[in-house]
Amino acid sequence: MSSKNKRDILFNYYPSHSVDEKSIQDALNSSKLNHWADNDIEGAKLGKILFDILNGTGGTLASKITEASDNDEILNIYLKLPPEISDLPFELINNGGFLLLTHKINIFRLAALRGKDKRRKPNNSPLKLLFMASSPQGVKPVLEYDKEEELILEKMGHIPVDITVEDSGSIDGLYDTLFEINGSDIVHMSGHATIDKDKNPVFCMEDETGNPDMVTHERLWEKLESFKPKMLFLSGCLTGKGDGSGQSFAYKMVQAGIPIVLGWGLSVYDFSATRMGAELYKTIAEGKGIAESIIKTRQLYKDSYHSWHILRAFTDESPLVPIVTPGQKLKYLPRRKLLYKFLGDSQVKVLETGFVGRRRYLQHGINILKGKEHNKFGLLIRGVAGVGKSTLSGKLVERFKDRELIVLHGEFSKVDILTKIRDLVERKKNEKGLNILKSDMGYNEQIKELMKDVFNEIPVIFLFDDFEPVLRSVNGEFRITPDALDAMRPLFYSVDWAEHVTNIIITSRYNFKLEFEGKRLNEKLYDMPLISFTGADLKKKTDSLENIAKSKNKKLYIEYGHGNPLLLEWLDIIAKDERKYDVAELETKLKDRNEDFVRDYLLDLITETEGEEFKTFINKSAVFRTPVGENAFTTYGDKTLLEKAVTMTFMEKEQIGQNDSYYWVTPVLRDMMWDKLDDAEKLKIHDLAYNWYDGEVEKSKENDTKPDPKYLEEALYHATKTDNIFGACKHAVSLGNHMKDLLIYRETASMQKEIAEKIDDAVIEKAIESKDSNVAVLLNDYGFILDDLGEYEKAKEYYEKALNIYSMFFDESHPSVKNTRDNLALTLEALENAKQGKGNHVYFKSLTFKNIRCFKEKQKLDLSANENDFVKWTIILGENGTGKTSLLWFLSQAASDINSRKSNQDLPKNVSYKVTGDFSKGVNIKMNxxxxxxxxxxxxxxxxxxxxxxxxxxxxxxxxxxxxxxxxxxxxxxxxxxxxxxxxxxxxxxxxxxxxxxxxxxxxxxxxxxxxxxxxxxxxxxxxxxxxxxxxxxxxxxxxxxxxxxxxxxxxxxxxxPDSNDPLSEPAVVLVDEIDLHLHPAWQRELINFLNSRFTKTQFIVTSHSPLIVQGNNEANIVLLRKEGDHVVLDSSLKHISSWRVDQILTSDIFGLKSAWPKSKEELLNKRKAILSKSELSDDDEKRLEAIEEELGYLPVGETPRDIEAMDIIRKAADYIKKNDQDKKTTNAS
Incomplete structure (x- = not known):
């Protein structure tokens, strides 16, 4: 303010001209009326006033603009405004046109001057953008943050950008996410903002329960300070408008330390703010400077008077150079597309666009998957058909871009799980995982080892989508089918071993029961019942359905859609062409009906209305249980029908690469559509499906690539449905080879058994006539597995059948004939030995191993009593995860190997063992x-x-x-x-x-x-x-x-x-994991003695966690497995402890318990010990000691309740005597 009621205008800190205070006040008054907000004429008037204020009579600003324009340069105008006029909308400056639209001009509001001399180089990496929307409960209007996120992602296209979405909407969630991603170049915060009753600007965020949390700039800066972004966009109404002191939220964030902050001077429409934000980030990600990016963002609305003029930029005068370097390699498949493809390949529908609502579900799901509830390791998302379970799971997966994804859809088996795991560890080149999968420890142990040693390093989400096909109703409860149960149980059992970085998500219409060891394992999942859309979410969904939104029957469609996304989408199809449908009849039919009825009715109504050709096409297409190429449908439909089915949501489409598309009937409809065909039609379509899969497998072979195991499974499935034994044999052989590679032999035998048992004399005769070797190959393969499992009689039967076929069209020198004869000869020898009673029963004396799982160095488990005999009892102790069960596995595998070899054969190289006995050459060694x-x-x-x-x-x-x-x-x-x-x-x-x-x-x-x-x-x-x-x-x-x-x-x-007088006294080896399981302590103490007395020639090798088991046998061989760093060592040098008390055993090195006292008492005892160990006690020490003694109270020292009772009587007597003595002393003194 100058001396003559004027204000001085300075350019580059040098006086330029003065302006009458009245002109300033007139501009302020005009501004406060807000007529300029949405009226371009009023805006132009105010803009001219503001230009004249800045330009003055000398035309300083005009000359600067001309100079910049002539040189084709950007003119950045930095305004240092007094607080009382900081709300004037200088972005409107007008001189025959709005200058920020007609020229390359920026207006920046200076909030600090610390950045002018700073230097910053662009990052040669994709732009890091953190997007966060806050939408607290009860705050209206509800923001369309879903569309904002989608539009930003869509706008990026192929441009490399690393977008992180923070879903909690909370200030703590913002900090946690920034911490996890180590900061971000730009932080975008979308939400409501306002000026509170004390005239302080606040941003409306969410607290931990989703309720409003009015965040001040001080609290926001506290969270951003450690991970200060280069730019902050506060995309909320009034974030650029001043408070009582004239300073806006954005202004204060620059003052706190953010170099550049964008905000809005007035209220802004969701769509406009979203569109401008997306344009800004796209331009910055292209490698453009900040000044150029803001200009381009404003000019998005150069043809309309809309939002550009209320966007305000605040700065500390930091350089406006690019944040990232230009010319980075384009991403032709952005992350969202990749995820959609990946989920699609796995048969999971994830919306590319159009995801609305479910905010609280999303927030809670993210918290669970991050491990914020320590006893939950995944999600069970359940709800009626079409409610959006798969869509929500897909959105959750998108939020965890650091985690790999393994998806199982519908029915699944161990083969499916192991195949996907193997693909993952091979792609990640994870040696630990590869070694575990190559080992023969068995499926359950493989999964546990992977969870413990691999999936804590390679985080994975196991997504089981559409779980209903593996559920069966039993006595009113849903239970998992046996095959699926065997496949899933070790995942559930060990998922917590991965320490919350690996999770399980299940989508299902029903809850289910999964019990193991008396525990409901599915309780490790957070139960998330998904209800239909209501309230704001329902409005968002219906507003996004164009035909319903503009229909006069909108209310009817919303009512009968029940908030179910699928039903609403079908009703939108009806709303699109209401002339085809009788809406009045529709209302009559659907009145007071539930969702299931509405779904079935609409399905029939739409398919019938679309015509017989379309309905039949959908019904037949339901034969495919996995996505297939469009050429799979050509025998009964064309591309037009496919695309129509996709448009109407009856089918789903995956675009892979530039040209390849894959289709399948939407899973929720598949069974309903398939059941509309009669048996003859089903048989015919199964045959078509088989031919397609068979053709795809043959193409793989022609290209010297391994067939997709899923295609082999499906070819086998359709072959068995049509009793195509020859086709089934062909693919069962290939699938069997894949399964044996995964080391799941029993599952291989089960799969091949189903086919082999259908091969009768007629099939063999036909195979001979057609010279089809696949039948013989399957018979030989199945016989080999039976032989390996010790089922020699059955193996002989199948070998002979295979030989019968081979010998009819191969000579004796052919490898197939020779191999089958050799197999048969070995089996016949084994049968003869068994009949003659040949064989020598053996026991374990030792097991030597190294470089297997947690055992790194070469170690030896000694199982001998002396040089010539085995020890009858070996008890293996150790913490969880030290490999106790692994040792039993090694022994069981060795036993299996012993029973399948002759005494003159070589032993395996990875695990060696010693056996005792006198053997004859060529005679079987037996170990029961x-x-x-x-x-x-x-x-x-x-x-x-x-x-x-x-x-x-x-x-x-x-x-x-x-x-x-x-x-x-x-x-x-x-x-x-x-x-x-x-x-x-x-x-x-x-x-x-x-x-x-x-x-x-x-x-x-x-x-x-x-x-x-x-x-x-x-x-x-x-x-x-x-x-x-x-x-x-x-x-x-x-x-x-x-x-x-x-x-x-x-x-x-x-x-x-069977011929023994006492079978229980015959030789045997028994391995028992956790022998104390479910046993009362009294049973545990007597169990070993009982088993010794009944099973006199049995060698027991057991694991245990019980001191009573250890105490129960004087002669037992005690082995302790102890962790040392990243490996486990075996300690057999334990002292004889059978005479020890249980508490002594527990507090020894064997169990490692520090004390037998309760933890609270133990801490007090340690404090007391520390005080008493001092050479001299202070007054404070005496007081602390007295307090500890009082808190400790009476500590029983007897070993039994009777001992404790006796000691309590003695203690009370001592207290009584002590009190009497004190009373006498008091009396004498008086």
Whole structure:
């Protein structure tokens, strides 16, 4: 302010001219009326006033503009404004036109002067942009942040940019995300902003529960300071408008330390702000300077008076150079496209555009996947068909770009999971993962090792989409089918070992039950029921459906759409051409109907209306369970029908590369459409599908590439549906080779068995006629697997069938004939040896291993009692994850290998073992080894159901269903009471098992079989106890588990030694993982002695976590596995501890417990010890000691409750005597 009521205008800090205060006040008054906000004439008037104020009579500004224009340069005008006039919209400056649109001119508002001399080089890397939208509950209008994110991504196209989306909308979430990505070049914050009642600018963010959190500039700066961006865009209304002091939120953020901040001077429309923000970031990402980028952003609306004039830029005069270098390599497949393709390849529909709502679900899902709830490791997203489960899961996956994705859709198996895992570890060149997959430890252990050692380094999201096909309803509950259960269980069991960086997401219409070891494993997932759209989300969805939005029947469509995205999209199809449909009848049919009815009705209505050709095309296309190329549909449809089906959302399309498109019927509709065909039509279409997959497999072979395993599976599936045995054999052989590469032999046998059992004499005759070798190859392959599993009689049968075919069109020198004959000869030799009783039973003396899993150095597990004999009991101890189960696996694999070789054959190289015995050359070595995993359990198999014929006595299985002991006892009792040649042996077997159970199960004094003589159909086993009679099925889990594996072991020994007077005293090796599982402490202490007395020639090798097991055997070989850095060492030098107390064992090096006291008491005792260890105690020490003693209270020292009670009496007596002595002293003193 000058002396004559004028204001001085300075250019580059030098006086230029003065302006009357009245002109300033007139401009302020005009500005406050806001007529200029949306009226270009009023804007031009005010703009001329503001230009004249800056230009003055000397025309200084005009000359600067002319000079810059003549040199084709950008003119950046920096305004240092007094607070009281800082709200004047100088961006409107007008001299015959709005200068910021007609010229290369920028207006920057100076909030600080610290940046003028700074120097900054552009980054030679993609632009880092953090996008954050805040949309608190209850704040209206609800912002369309979904579209804002989409438009920014769409605008980028192929331009390289690294976009991170922060979904919490909270200030803490902003900091956490910046921390995780190590800062960002630009931070974009979208949301509501205002001036509060105290005239302070605030930005409306969300708190941790989604409620409004009015954030001041001080709080925002506190979170941004450590990761200061080069630019901050506060895309909220009034963020560029001053408060009571004339300073806006944006201004204050520059003052705090951000170089450049953009904000809005007035309220702004969502769409305009989004479009301008997208243009700004695209231009910056191209490598343009900030000044040029802002000019281009404003000129987006140069043909309309819209939003450009309220965009305000604040700066500290930092250089306006580019943030990134130009000329970076284009990304022809941006991340979103890649994810869409990846999810699509995996049969998961993820919207490229149009995702709306679900904010709270998204926020909570992200928190779960980040590990913010420590006991949840994934999500179960469930809801009715079409509600958007897959779409939400896809959006969640997009948020975790650091995590790999493995997707299983619908039905799946171990093959699918292992194939995808192998593809991942090969692509990532992860040696640990490759070694685990190459090992023969078995599927369950492979998954656990991968989770522990690989998936904590390579974070993965396992997405199981559309889970319903693997669920079955049992007694009102949904349970997972056995094959899917076996595939999933180790994932659930060990997912927490990856420490929240690897997750499981399941989308399903139903909740389900998955129990293991008495725990519901699916409780490791956060249950997220997804409801239909309501409120703001419903409005967003319906507004995005163009035909519903403009229809006079909009209210009707919204009502009968039930907020279900799929139903609303179908109703939008009807709204598009209402002339085709009877809307009045539609209302009548749908009134008061639920979503399922509406879905079925609309499906029929639309397909019928579109014509028979379209309906039939969709029905037939439902044969494909995976996305297939458009050439798969050519026999009954064309490209026009395909694209029409996609447009109407009946089919989904994936564009891969420039030309290849893949299609399939939307999963939620597939079964409904397929069931509309009759059996004859289905058979014909299955055959068409087989031919397509078969053709694709042949193309792969012609190109010398491995066929897609999924194509092999599907070709096999369609071949079996049409009884095409020759086609099934062809693809079962190739699929079997793939499965054997994955080391899942039993699954291979199960798959090939289904085909092999259909090969009868007629098929063999036809194969000979057509010289089809695939049938013979399958028979030989299946025979080889049976031989490897020890099923020699069956192996012989299939080898002979294969040889019968081969010999008809190959001579004896042909490799196929020679190989099959050799296989058959070995099998016949094994059968002969078995008949003659040849073989030598052996025991383990030692196991030597190195460079396997957690065992790095060469180590030896000594299992010998002396030079010539084995030790009967070995107990392996150690923390979780130290490899206890691994050692049992090595032993079980060695046992399996021992039983399949002759004594003069070489041993495997990766694991070596020693066996004892006198052997004859060429004679089989035998080891009757029975392995019981920690997942051994009471089988739910009902009476008379076919037992599992593939149950292994050689391989340690983590989730083994042991034969139902009740079923076995009933069958044994039936054999014992039925007159036959084997009745005597049957009675002995039944009674021996009953004796075992009565002795091993506490409180059981008798077992009664089929006690209800009046109802012989009620076949049940009743246990007599002091507390009453209890049926076996009603016993506790501990009783049932113990009964199951005792019966299993006993019956196996009886089966192996049918001629023995005492089968339980015959040679055997038993491996038991966590032998103390489910056992009461009293059982644990007596268990070893009991087993010793009954199984006199059995070598037991077990793992345990129980000190009572350790204490229960004087002669046991105790082995401790101890972690040292990244590897585990084996310690066999433990002292004899059978005479130790349990608390002494627990606090020894064996279990490593620091103290047997409760943790709270232990801490107090340590403090007391520290004070008492001082040579002299201060007054403070005495007070602290007294306080500790008082807090500790009475600490019992007896070993039993009776000891503790006695000590308590003594303590009370001592206190009484002490008090009496004090009273006497007091009396004497007085």
């Amino acid at each position: 080894c029975f392995a019981y995993g920690a997942g051994r359990r009471f089988s739910p198999t009902e009476f008379h159901e076919e037992p599992d014929k593939n149950a292994s006595d050689k391989i340690l299985v983590d989730n083994t269903d042991l034969k139902n002991p009740e079923e076995w006892l009933l069958l044994a009792d039936y054999a014992a009471i039925k007159e036959s040649d084997v009745q005597k042996a049957a009675i002995a077997k039944r009674d021996k098992v009953k004796e075992i159970l009565i002795n091993v199960l506490p409180d059981v004094n008798n077992i009664e079989i089929n006690p209800d003589k009046t109802a012989p159909d009620r076949n049940e086993v009743k246990f007599h106890t002091p507390y009453g009679e209890v049926f076996l099925k009603d016993l506790s889990l501990g009783y049932k588990t113990m009964a199951a594996w005792m019966v299993d072991l006993t019956r196996r020994l009886f089966d192996l030694y």
